[in-house]
Amino acid sequence: MTSVPSTPNTPANKQLLSPIERDYEKAISKLEASIQSAKIENADSLLEFAKAIFAHNPTADWLGLESHSLILSLQRFKDFVSSFSEQHKSYVIPVFNGESVDTGSLETNPFTQVMQKSQVEASEIAEIEPETEIMVLSQDMPFIVDSLRILMNQEQLNVIRQLYSVVITTRENGRLISVKSTSKLEENQLEPNQALEAAMYLQVKESLDESQRAAVEEKVNKILKEVRATNNDFGHMLDKCHNLAAQYEKLAASSIEDPAKAQREGMPASETAAFLRWIANDHFVFLGARAYKYVNGVAVPEKGGDLGWLKADPSVDLQEEVPLSLIGDQSLYFAKSATVGRIHRPAYPDILRVIEVDSQGQRTGEIRFVGLYTAAVYRTSVRNIPIVRTLAANIANESHFLMSGYDGKFLWQLMETYPRDEWLQSSFDHLNDVFMQVISLQERPLLRVLTRVDAAYRFVSVIVFVPKDRYTTALRRQFEEILKKHLPVMGMNFDVYFSESVLARVNMTIRVNASQRFSVDPELLQAEFSRASLSWEERLVIQMRQIKPKEMHSFLETEFVNHFPEVYKAETSAEEAARDINGLNSISPNKQVHLELQKHDDDAANMLRLKLYGRGNLPAYSKMIPILEHMGFQVENARTHSLMSASGTPYSITHYLVKTEVDVKSVDTIVLQPHLEDAIDRVLSGNGSSDQFNRLLLICGLNVNQVRLLRAYARYMRQIGFNLSYRYMANTLARYPAITKKIVDLFEAKFNLGETSVYQRLKDVAIESHAIGLALEDVTGVDDDRILRQYLVLVLATKRTNYYIQPKDPKENPYLAFKMKPAEIPGMPRPVPHFEIFVYSSKMEGVHLRGGPVARGGLRWSDRLEDYRTEVLGLVKAQQVKNAVIVPVGAKGCFVCKRLPQNVSRQETMEAVQHCYKTFIRGLLSVTDNLVKGEVVPPQNVIRFDSDDPYLVVAADKGTATFSDLANEVAHEHDFWMGDAFASGGSRGYDHKKMGI
Known part of the structure; x- marks a missing residue:
């Protein structure tokens, strides 16, 4: 231990001091300056006490203490040591909180009196922290310090400062005369009135109440009694x-x-x-x-x-x-x-x-x-420990190994490093079996579990040989949890041994409850420990082979297993990761995402767990969360893991915890899951819309196509002058899910692709529409009633639709076309056309109004997104006057582009416009009859509620003067009977905008 420096404090000598000695000098200098500044009456005795106490202690922790607190703590410790006498039975231990000391108890303290007399500023006197001091004084004897430290740990008290010093005390009639360091003490040098006393001061972080202090004091006294x-x-x-x-x-x-x-x-x-x-x-x-x-x-x-x-x-x-x-x-x-x-x-x-x-x-x-x-x-060779040496020699003899050979030397190495407790407590047969089992491993990186139960069934010894490169503290804790699962564990100690061997040895001593019946199954522990010791990747491969067919193992293991980030592995079990790989592999080639849906453990919380698997770079939360909110979900929590597969493809796995606005018990996740996946994928690909209508997926149980149908009708309502907002229409449908489903059922009963005759369909439509009418009687809101009845009217007025036509390319943006009979729609703005085709997609919309079965007119590109039909209707009125002498009736149409790219060249803009134009033409032709060898051929998968109607001619108009070639190109795609006569003008047409027409 470090002694008090006795050499002059010259610069040269200071360089020879150890760090502890330098800290000691700093502490004493700081204390001396503080005492002089405070003008304490007993300054000399307090300083001598501090020198004696600090002499053999690291003082770094005390240097950071505020001067007033340092002096006050030392003064209390000195007063405590001074109070020692024979009646204290060799040890005294007051335990108190600094904050609990009131000023009255310090009235006789010279330090306090001096501080009051000097009128020190309040801001300079630090308030004593709510910590607890424990002071012990005893005759010097072994085990005091380590035993008290054990107690502090068992009581979970955090020691922030401590002093322990054996000092020479001089007392007369129990009164302390002096305290000196033992630095220069030699044998038998004590005077008759001197003694060696052990003084210990502990400052713990916790603030204890009176009962807690009494309990700690009782336990410390008990420890001192035992020591x-x-x-x-x-x-x-x-x-x-x-x-x-x-x-x-x-x-x-x-x-x-x-x-x-x-x-x-x-x-x-x-x-x-x-x-x-x-x-x-x-x-x-x-x-x-x-x-x-x-x-x-x-x-x-x-x-x-x-x-x-x-x-x-x-x-x-x-x-x-x-x-x-x-x-x-x-x-x-x-x-x-x-x-x-x-x-x-x-x-x-x-x-x-x-x-x-x-x-x-x-x-x-x-x-x-x-x-x-x-x-x-534990460092002594087994050859030199009586009894153990005999056992070791007998085991060596029984092995029949050549002791100068590899096996013999390996056996002795194992015996030398085997825990001494196990040598003494194990039977010969058990020891012999243990060493033979370990030798059979042949230094291979394999796990082996060895167990022993003591005769009193109080302790179970478990020794695990585990590959050294696999051992971690986390693995050892997993071993402990496995043991707790199979044994009535009351306590556990462990130690780990590493050597040049490829195996580490974990020794665990488990205190078990002997009153509870238990058995130790070494094979079961071996299996569970082996599983626990597997790397995350190895466990993942095992789990994958239980999920996917064999032909997929090699590809998926190569593509994904070694490419997950560390954060993901820390948060995710191998079982869940295998399901995630399955989820990533389930992303269709023509999609960006795959979705899995689970109900939360607590149904009352109305929560769902939504896991979104993405290929490519998905949008950030700021864009994804509104998409989910439009579907009726409130996102409570979200976290994403990204990875790059072996093939260089970026993937992501996003967990969402969402709250639903419906009773989660009524949600069929198996039905809802593919609908949500389809909707999200279409929105992300630009082929779908994200708005309040998507709530109908959850609330009404509709699929994406059915929601798109209702959305399209709502857009058409806005064009024919229906004055309620788009959002309000969506909310109304959500408020009346039963009626909404009936409207969809009515539409599908009318246009489904079954073999039902038109006559029977009309009868079914009449029955369904009557049922809807009865249900509407229970609708209380006037506006809600108007919206629902308007949907009913539009379905009845629809004569044809391409709703059941699937696009050839799954990646193609789907479009809907309705051929309407406007005269059957009350309140239609005049003039009312003979027929009208409405084409809808997420990127464009358009209408084509015809005055009669045979009519011709131009299609224009409009920029009036909210009222483009009004623009067309104005053109129809003018056409009726202009063409009255030439053709009895005419036709007009227009389309709008809803998602033109921003900040691009004019050429790129025009390419997007032309794409929308071609979609519009395809929509018109999808509900138009064709002529093949003079026979009228209806469009495939279209049910007709009108007569043959093969005549459709379009022409150029504002913004589309050069588009007629595109229209004819689409006509050829459909093998439309009019060929190039379908659209007049072509590339040689006149540009209305350029000519000011």
Whole structure:
């Protein structure tokens, strides 16, 4: 330990000081300056006390303490040491909170009086933190410091500062005269009125109330009592050990010993004596002992036979319930105490039962020692430990290995490194089996579990050999959790051994509840430990092979297994990761996403777990969350993991916890999941819309096409002058899900692709529409009623639709076309056309108005998104006047582009416009009859509720003067009978905008 520097503090000498010595000088200098500044009356004695206490202590923790707090703490500690007298029974321990000391109790404190007299500013006097101080004074003896540290840890008290020093105190009639350091003390130099006293000061972070302080004080006093008893009786216990050794030495000398057998029973008396001499030679810390006499085959404790720890606490476990029959012929029996150690080390102490024999070798009783093997035992070769050396030699002989060969040397290496506790507590057969099992591993990176249960069923020893590169603290904790699952665990200690071997060894000593029945299944533990030791990737491969067919294993393992980020692996089990790979692989080639939906564990919370698997770069949360909100979800939590697969494809896995606006119990996730996936994919690809209509997926249970149908009708309503907002229409449909589903059912009953005749369809439509009419009677809101009735009217007025025509290319933006009979729609703006075709998609909309079966007119590109039909209707009025002499009736149409690209060249803009124009033309032709060899051929998958109508001619108009070639191109795609006559003008047409027309 560091002594107080005695050399002059010259710069040269200061360079020779250790860090602790330099900190000591800083602390004393700081304290001296603070004391002088405060003008304390007892300054000299306080400074001398500080020098003595700090002399052998690291002071770095105290340098950061505010000066006032430092002086106050030292003053209290000094006052405490000064109060020591014989009536305190060698130790005193007041425990109090700094904040609980009131000013009144310090009235006689010179320091306090001086501080008050000097009128120090309040801001300079730091308020004492709500911490707790523990002060101990005792005669100097071993184990005080480490035993009190064990107590602090067991009580979960965080020590932030501590002092421990053995000082020379001079007292007269119990009054403290001086305190000096032991730095220069030599043997037998103490004066008659001097003594060596151990002073300890602990400052803990926690603030304790009065009852807690009393409890801690009681426990500290108990520890000190046990430490004192242990030290006082140490010599007596050592004498007993030597006396027992002498008994066996006499027994060995008076009889003819058999050669040592390959078993623990029958161990020669000379070996027992040697072991007792060996542990008495600084290889065992004797904490306690109890003497027993054998009465009728039962061990009965002798009255007054307790020593050391057992004298202070007779309840210490000595395995009293283990019968003598379990000892057999052994003269020594080794075990563990179930009482957690409180002295010296926080381990389960060792029990050593030594049989007492008379001169005839008859067993008369026993001594049970409880204590701890010293550190030297674990470093001593097994060849030099009595009893162990005999066992080791017998195991080597039984192995029949050549000791100079590889196996022989490996066996001795294993025996040298095997835990000494296991050597002493295990049977020969168990030890022999253990070493043969480990040797059979042949230094291969394999896991092996070895178990042993003690005779009292109080402890289970589990030793795990695990590949060194796999061992982690996390793995060891998994082992512990597995053991807790299978055993009634009450406590657990462990240590880990590493060597040049490819295997690490984990030794776990488990304290179990003997009152609960249990069994140890080594094979089960082996299997579970092996699974736990697998790498995350290995567990993932195993899980994948249980999910996917064999032909997919190789590809998916190569593509994904080694490409997950560390954060993902830390948060995700292998089982879930296998499902995630399956989810990523389930993304269709023509889609960006795959979705999986699960109900939350708590139905009452109306929560769903939504996992979105994406290929490519999906939008950020700021764009994804509104999409989900439009579907009726409130996002409570979200987290995303991104990865790059082996092929270089970016993927993402996003977890959403969403709250629904409907009772989650009514949600069929199996039905809803593909609908949500389809909707999200279409929105992300630009082929779908994200708005309030998507709530109908959840609320009404509709699919994406059905929602698109209702959305299209709503857009058409706005064009024919229906004055309620688009959002309000969506909310109305959501308010009346039953009626909404009936409207969709009506539409599908009318236009489905079954073999039903038109006549039967009309009858079914009449029945369905009547049922809707009855349901509408229960609608209370006037506007809600108007909206729902308008939907009914539009379905009835629809004569044809391409609703059931699937696009050839799945990636193509789908479009809807309705051929309407405007005269059947009440309130239509005039003039009312003979027929009208409305084309809708997420990127464009358009209308084509015809005055009669045979009519011709131009199509224009409009920029009036909200009222383009009004623009067309104005053109129809003008056309009726202009063409009255030429053609009795005419036609007009226009389309709008809803998602033109921004900040691009005019050429790119025009390409987008032309794409919308071609979609418009395709929509018109999709509900128009064709002529093939003079016969009218209806469009495929279109049910007609009107007469043959093969005549459709379009022409150029504003913005489309050069588009006629595009229209004819689409006509050729459809094999439309008019060919190039379908659209007049072509590339040679006149540009209305350029000519100012």
